[in-house]
Amino acid sequence: MRSLEKAQQDVLAAVALLPETRVAVWEATGLGLAAPVVAPHDVPPFTNSAMDGYAVLGSDVGSAPVELQLLEDVPAGHVARQEVRAGAAIKIMTGAPLPDGADTVVKVEDTEPMPDAVRILAATPTGMAVRPAGGDLKTGDLVFEAGERLTPPHLAVLASLGISPTVHRRPVVAVLSTGDEVLSPETTRLGPGQIRDTNRPLLQAMLDELGAQVLDLGIVGDDEYLLRDALERGAAEADMILTSGGVSMGEYDLVKIVLRRLGTIEFWKVAMKPAKPFAFGHVEGTPLLGLPGNPVSVMVAFEQFARPALLQMMGCRSIFRARSVAKAAEKWRTDSAKVVFTRVVCELEGGVTWCRSSGGQSSNVLSALARADAFAVIPVGTGRVEIGDPVDIEWFRSPETRTAAEVLHG
Numbered sequence: 001m002r003s004l005e006k007a008q009q010d011v012l013a014a015v016a017l018l019p020e021t022r023v024a025v026w027e028a029t030g031l032g033l034a035a036p037v038v039a040p041h042d043v044p045p046f047t048n049s050a051m052d053g054y055a056v057l058g059s060d061v062g063s064a065p066v067e068l069q070l071l072e073d074v075p076a077g078h079v080a081r082q083e084v085r086a087g088a089a090i091k092i093m094t095g096a097p098l099p100d101g102a103d104t105v106v107k108v109e110d111t112e113p114m115p116d117a118v119r120i121l122a123a124t125p126t127g128m129a130v131r132p133a134g135g136d137l138k139t140g141d142l143v144f145e146a147g148e149r150l151t152p153p154h155l156a157v158l159a160s161l162g163i164s165p166t167v168h169r170r171p172v173v174a175v176l177s178t179g180d181e182v183l184s185p186e187t188t189r190l191g192p193g194q195i196r197d198t199n200r201p202l203l204q205a206m207l208d209e210l211g212a213q214v215l216d217l218g219i220v221g222d223d224e225y226l227l228r229d230a231l232e233r234g235a236a237e238a239d240m241i242l243t244s245g246g247v248s249m250g251e252y253d254l255v256k257i258v259l260r261r262l263g264t265i266e267f268w269k270v271a272m273k274p275a276k277p278f279a280f281g282h283v284e285g286t287p288l289l290g291l292p293g294n295p296v297s298v299m300v301a302f303e304q305f306a307r308p309a310l311l312q313m314m315g316c317r318s319i320f321r322a323r324s325v326a327k328a329a330e331k332w333r334t335d336s337a338k339v340v341f342t343r344v345v346c347e348l349e350g351g352v353t354w355c356r357s358s359g360g361q362s363s364n365v366l367s368a369l370a371r372a373d374a375f376a377v378i379p380v381g382t383g384r385v386e387i388g389d390p391v392d393i394e395w396f397r398s399p400e401t402r403t404a405a406e407v408l409h410g
Contacts, residue, residue: 007270008304010267010280011308012308012312012319018313021168022164025158025159028165028167030211031314032149032150032311046097052092053107053108056088056106064123069116070088070090070116082099103127106120143161147315147316149311149316171313174240177220178243182196224258231283234286240289241287259288259290289301303396321395323394326352326354327354327390334385336381339380344375377391
């Protein structure tokens with residue numbers, strides 16, 4: 001049985017970078033940059049006004065009130081035809097280029113319009129409300145390094161530079177559930193021994209969040225030939241295959257059997273709880289991650305193996321979830337022979353993060369997983385956690401915690 005760390009190393013060592021491609025900004029969310037981004041021009045590209053008001057000389061408005069001659073009106077997207085001189089002003093809108101000669105903008109709230117003039121009602125420091133060219137980025141600045149994973153704010157920066165980024169393409173991930181007892185989630189009535197498929201919806205949602213493309217191979221019953229056909233299709237059309245179920249010790253756990261005949265198995269047991277029965281191998285050169293059948297185990301295995309492997313394939317530098325330290329708000333018994341992932345809810349009290357179990361910890365208890373904010377990661381050799389003990393927290397969601405009533409009505 002492999003240690004968790006060794007199993008993670010083996011999976012990551014076996015996956016390759018996906019090909020590079022250039023995409024439009026709005027198609028790049030979640031992708032990893034394949035090349036650094038260097039600013040081709042200043043941002044902003046010209047000195048402009050930070051607000052609606054009047055472009056003036058700072059020396060004219062150091063004290064108030066004062067009346068200035070109005071030369072013209074410059075909306076955003078237009079350029080002043082005249083130069084600001086002493087005793088004069090140009091009306092200007094937010095984002096409009098600052099006229100020649102001007103070094104200050106008086107906000108419109110501090111002014112009073114007059115026929116062919118403007119009265120300045122408040123003293124304004126020189127340089128007020130002026131956004132200089134290159135104030136954000138200068139030509140030649142290194143904006144983002146290769147390996148940066150692109151979030152919405154990254155895309156806004158790229159849009160400001162007019163850059164279509166070079167990225168590693170999105171991975172295609174084949175997903176299938178196994179077992180004669182597994183039926184579609186849309187099934188209205190279950191017969192004896194039947195269950196609805198929770199694993200494919202769970203995996204597809206996590207893959208969507210990650211930014212992967214899903215190849216849905218559906219549900220495959222306990223039939224070796226059907227499973228072989230599905231895996232061969234996944235190997236031909238996808239960059240990774242994720243199966244759920246069929247990797248334990250039972251007679252009908254066929255994924256391992258078919259995988260041995262169709263490809264290779266590198267390992268299939270990991271010293272972790274849940275998700276001990278986890279198979280990793282290849283089908284015709286395509287990596288396959290055989291996840292357990294229980295849904296909580298599916299998520300734990302996905303988070304520890306599939307998600308970081310896919311992010312590495314996408315060229316991302318950071319591939320593991322954020323961790324922090326919390327204090328246990330209750331006692332736990334754990335398996336000292338394994339790394340244990342306890343589903344927890346977290347609360348901030350007096351500057352300290354406290355965590356407690358989100359509910360039942362059996363690997364089939366989905367409701368506790370849905371309530372959880374994070375995994376409390378209990379290392380090998382621990383065995384027991386006492387109240388107040390520090391524990392590592394691996395966050396898998398950042399939930400909204402404040403209601404409208406709390407924020408808006410105190």
